[in-house]
Amino acid sequence: MIARSLWGGLLTVLAAGSLAAQAQSGGELHFCLHGEPKTFNPILVDDEASENIRYLTGGVLIRLNRQTQSLEPALASSWEISRDRRTITFHLRKGLRFSDGTPFTSEDVAYTIKLLMDPQTHSPTGDAFRSGEGTVDVKTPASDLVAITFPAAIAGLDGLFDQVAVMSAHSPKKEMAVLGPFFVAEYKAGSYVLLRRNPNYWKHDAQGNPLPYLDSIRLDIQRNRDIELVRFRKGELQLIGRLDAEQFERLRHDDPSAARNAGTGLDAEELWFNQVPSAPLPEYKKAWFRTTEFRKAISSAINRDDLCRIVYNGYAKPAYGPVSPANHFWFNSALESPKYDPKSALALLARAGFKFEKEILKDSKGNRVEFNLVTNSGNASREKMAAMIQQDLSQLGIKVNVVTLDFPSLIERMTRTFDYDACLLGLVNTDLDPDSQMTVWLSSGENHQWNPNQKTPATAWEAEIDTLMREQAGAPTDKERKAKFDRVQQLVAEQAPFIYLINKDVLIAVSPSVIGTAPVVLNPQAFWNAEILRLSPGTALGAQK
Amino acid sequence: MNPSRWLRLCGAAFLCAVFLAGLFAGSVTQYSYARQFRESPSAAPSSVHVFGTDNLGRDLFTRVLYGTRISLLLAPAAALLSTVIAAVFGSFAGFTGGWMEKLILAAADLSMALPLLFVLLALRAWLPLDIPPLVSVIATFVLLGLLGWPASLRVVWAAARNLRNSDFLLLAKAAGCTRSRIILRHMVPNLRPVLLAQFWISIPLYILTEATLSMLGLGVMEPLPSWGNLLRGLEDFSIVRANPWRALPLVLLVLSMISFQLILPAQEEIT
Numbered sequence: 001m002i003a004r005s006l007w008g009g010l011l012t013v014l015a016a017g018s019l020a021a022q023a024q025s026g027g028e029l030h031f032c033l034h035g036e037p038k039t040f041n042p043i044l045v046d047d048e049a050s051e052n053i054r055y056l057t058g059g060v061l062i063r064l065n066r067q068t069q070s071l072e073p074a075l076a077s078s079w080e081i082s083r084d085r086r087t088i089t090f091h092l093r094k095g096l097r098f099s100d101g102t103p104f105t106s107e108d109v110a111y112t113i114k115l116l117m118d119p120q121t122h123s124p125t126g127d128a129f130r131s132g133e134g135t136v137d138v139k140t141p142a143s144d145l146v147a148i149t150f151p152a153a154i155a156g157l158d159g160l161f162d163q164v165a166v167m168s169a170h171s172p173k174k175e176m177a178v179l180g181p182f183f184v185a186e187y188k189a190g191s192y193v194l195l196r197r198n199p200n201y202w203k204h205d206a207q208g209n210p211l212p213y214l215d216s217i218r219l220d221i222q223r224n225r226d227i228e229l230v231r232f233r234k235g236e237l238q239l240i241g242r243l244d245a246e247q248f249e250r251l252r253h254d255d256p257s258a259a260r261n262a263g264t265g266l267d268a269e270e271l272w273f274n275q276v277p278s279a280p281l282p283e284y285k286k287a288w289f290r291t292t293e294f295r296k297a298i299s300s301a302i303n304r305d306d307l308c309r310i311v312y313n314g315y316a317k318p319a320y321g322p323v324s325p326a327n328h329f330w331f332n333s334a335l336e337s338p339k340y341d342p343k344s345a346l347a348l349l350a351r352a353g354f355k356f357e358k359e360i361l362k363d364s365k366g367n368r369v370e371f372n373l374v375t376n377s378g379n380a381s382r383e384k385m386a387a388m389i390q391q392d393l394s395q396l397g398i399k400v401n402v403v404t405l406d407f408p409s410l411i412e413r414m415t416r417t418f419d420y421d422a423c424l425l426g427l428v429n430t431d432l433d434p435d436s437q438m439t440v441w442l443s444s445g446e447n448h449q450w451n452p453n454q455k456t457p458a459t460a461w462e463a464e465i466d467t468l469m470r471e472q473a474g475a476p477t478d479k480e481r482k483a484k485f486d487r488v489q490q491l492v493a494e495q496a497p498f499i500y501l502i503n504k505d506v507l508i509a510v511s512p513s514v515i516g517t518a519p520v521v522l523n524p525q526a527f528w529n530a531e532i533l534r535l536s537p538g539t540a541l542g543a544q545k
Numbered sequence: 546m547n548p549s550r551w552l553r554l555c556g557a558a559f560l561c562a563v564f565l566a567g568l569f570a571g572s573v574t575q576y577s578y579a580r581q582f583r584e585s586p587s588a589a590p591s592s593v594h595v596f597g598t599d600n601l602g603r604d605l606f607t608r609v610l611y612g613t614r615i616s617l618l619l620a621p622a623a624a625l626l627s628t629v630i631a632a633v634f635g636s637f638a639g640f641t642g643g644w645m646e647k648l649i650l651a652a653a654d655l656s657m658a659l660p661l662l663f664v665l666l667a668l669r670a671w672l673p674l675d676i677p678p679l680v681s682v683i684a685t686f687v688l689l690g691l692l693g694w695p696a697s698l699r700v701v702w703a704a705a706r707n708l709r710n711s712d713f714l715l716l717a718k719a720a721g722c723t724r725s726r727i728i729l730r731h732m733v734p735n736l737r738p739v740l741l742a743q744f745w746i747s748i749p750l751y752i753l754t755e756a757t758l759s760m761l762g763l764g765v766m767e768p769l770p771s772w773g774n775l776l777r778g779l780e781d782f783s784i785v786r787a788n789p790w791r792a793l794p795l796v797l798l799v800l801s802m803i804s805f806q807l808i809l810p811a812q813e814e815i816t
Contacts, residue, residue, distance in 0.1 A: 250783050303583075310586050310601060372674040387601055387767045391581050401675060402767045409670040420674060 058165025059179020626690030639705020
């Protein structure tokens with residue numbers, strides 16, 4: 001018996017070893033972009049498709065490891081940040097070359113930073129570095145040393161360089177000369193982008209083999225996600241970056257080995273009440289929405305477990321607050337998990353002067369509690385959530401009218417006319433650092449959705465959040481920043497300006513023919529480690545054909 | 546009894562049964578159309594849920610019955626409205642000819658050129674958010690009726706133009722019949738098959754348009770059911786494959802449309 005299991009184990013090891021040996025360098029990986037890339041210039045990137053191409057082609061000084069969520073040296077072998085958080089000094093790797101053979105030096109970094117910070121360039125990536133008035137000073141004392149000084153302190157300064165792909169100052173190919181694992185070889189508008197292996201890429205594997213393993217990546221431009229899934233099933237594609245719960249469930253049913261759940265993601269679905277003083281709503285409604293007990297009662301009366309189970313087939317978790325547990329460092333683990341408790345919701349409402357009589361909830365002046373809940377049309381998950389919230393709140397005697405609007409009309413109501421009672425929408429989070437959420441939390445911010453663009457904070461707790469967010473941005477250490485942002489999360493949980501509902505799982509499709517995949521929750525979830533991906537024999541088609 | 550008469554009887558009986566079940570839905574089913582049985586979403590048909598449940602656990606049989614009430618009453622009403630408009634203006638344009646014909650046809654062309662969905666979207670954006678779901682439904686079907694006449698008008702106009710130079714109209718004119726008498730007593734009866742066809746064709750069209758409008762935020766709002774929003778769940782065929790009972794509203798719609806066709810008088814009977 002023991003001998004048989006030993007043989008079995010040995011055979012398994014041999015088979016695994018043989019598979020790894022068969023897995024080859026080369027081949028062409030196929031997956032989809034969900035829109036046309038607007039630019040190949042890395043500092044002008046402002047859309048998802050271009051961002052994916054920048055990730056695969058751009059060389060950065062510091063790379064955020066999507067799996068460990070920690071920063072790792074890339075083109076810079078090390079870096080230091082000054083105590084005042086204004087200056088960052090990079091020690092660059094020597095002997096590196098761009099894809100066209102042009103040498104990489106500190107001049108290229110200086111050139112990139114100057115372009116990035118030039119107001120004429122209008123770089124969306126550069127906006128994160130604009131901390132204050134004044135110019136950015138870039139010094140290049142040696143070919144492998146760069147010191148960049150910003151006019152004011154920048155929170156999470158080193159992490160921002162994950163988005164800055166270094167461009168060549170001297171290459172005639174301009175932005176098409178890259179330092180990343182692949183370069184753009186072909187582009188047919190509306191059809192595909194072909195990336196080929198960068199022969200000058202600086203990284204090697206543990207055995208000293210040059211990376212990347214793949215010869216090329218073909219990115220087909222395909223907006224329709226159902227067609228993408230059909231093509232994946234036919235074997236025409238090997239990766240799908242994001243699936244919805246129903247697509248994932250179908251794939252898991254038909255091909256369990258291809259369906260991969262990377263775990264709870266950063267994105268949240270949330271609900272908020274309109275607290276804008278000038279909103280064209282009756283005064284009694286405004287008074288309800290401004291009452292903390294009312295908002296917290298609504299939060300307690302929503303059954304988040306049911307939302308996760310029914311709407312997302314179990315591929316979601318109840319949301320705690322503004323930061324998902326997937327954000328390892330910034331998530332405040334001291335927050336209480338949300339509880340479904342209609343009785344305590346009624347008690348909270350009673351404390352705030354509401355009366356529950358004959359299955360109807362009325363305020364202290366006798367107005368029936370009834371509000372409209374708007375969401376964007378065409379999003380089946382949100383429509384289902386709205387219907388479930390409608391039933392949950394009916395148990396408190398609250399009548400909810402669900403209204404779906406096309407997105408432009410919804411945005412118009414949210415940002416201009418403020419003619420709505422409550423809104424159900426999703427928050428897409430791509431950045432781990434809370435500094436990226438400044439416009440959400442500052443009372444003067446335009447994304448402070450429940451009451452945006454305030455001249456002075458409307459409430460004491462909003463004033464406290466303003467102070468904490470400004471203080472965390474200037475705090476000298478991440479530990480101090482974390483302490484302040486933990487307090488922000490605590491205040492948001494106590495006051496419930498946003499009622500967080502669920503965090504969706506990151507659901508991915510990966511063909512078993514792709515070796516080396518390790519799906520993660522951070523973008524790009526499926527191909528963050530593209531340089532070490534390879535195709536098993538028999539699938540390596542394309543580039544060699 | 547000859548087979549066609551027997552079939553017509555079957556169709557009429559089926560439609561009566563569906564109409565009555567829809568009208569007295571409250572007595573036929575014990576559930577509310579909005580109640581969610583969350584422990585059994587997408588459940589297969591059983592003695593508890595005859596048609597199974599939808600993806601929120603709502604009893605599909607109940608929703609079909611209440612949906613019937615809305616769709617089978619309002620879609621024919623909208624179809625009647627658009628057919629009446631098409632009949633009046635189409636036959637008038639076909640009969641009179643000249644500048645009046647040109648004007649009516651130009652108006653029809655203009656209406657056809659209007660992007661209907663955008664008009665309705667603009668209307669939804671303009672309407673207040675807190676209108677009750679039932680008012681929203683009625684407004685939708687009235688609008689469909691008001692905006693859906695041009696295609697029917699073109700068909701009616703073509704048929705009326707063919708009649709314009711017929712001998713019996715010439716005789717009627719010679720006998721001194723007034724224009725309105727000619728249209729009402731001589732033309733409209735001859736246009737009956739065309740008008741009936743337009744009417745029956747419009748009903749499923751409006752039911753499906755209502756389904757599309759629900760997706761755009763105009764139409765039947767949750768939790769009110771209609772055949773349209775029940776059909777919406779069938780956009781993804783894999784859902785039907787996994788839960789075949791979800792296609793029951795579609796089966797009902799198809800059977801109802803066949804029944805409508807069966808009870809129509811045959812062409813030869815009309816003429």
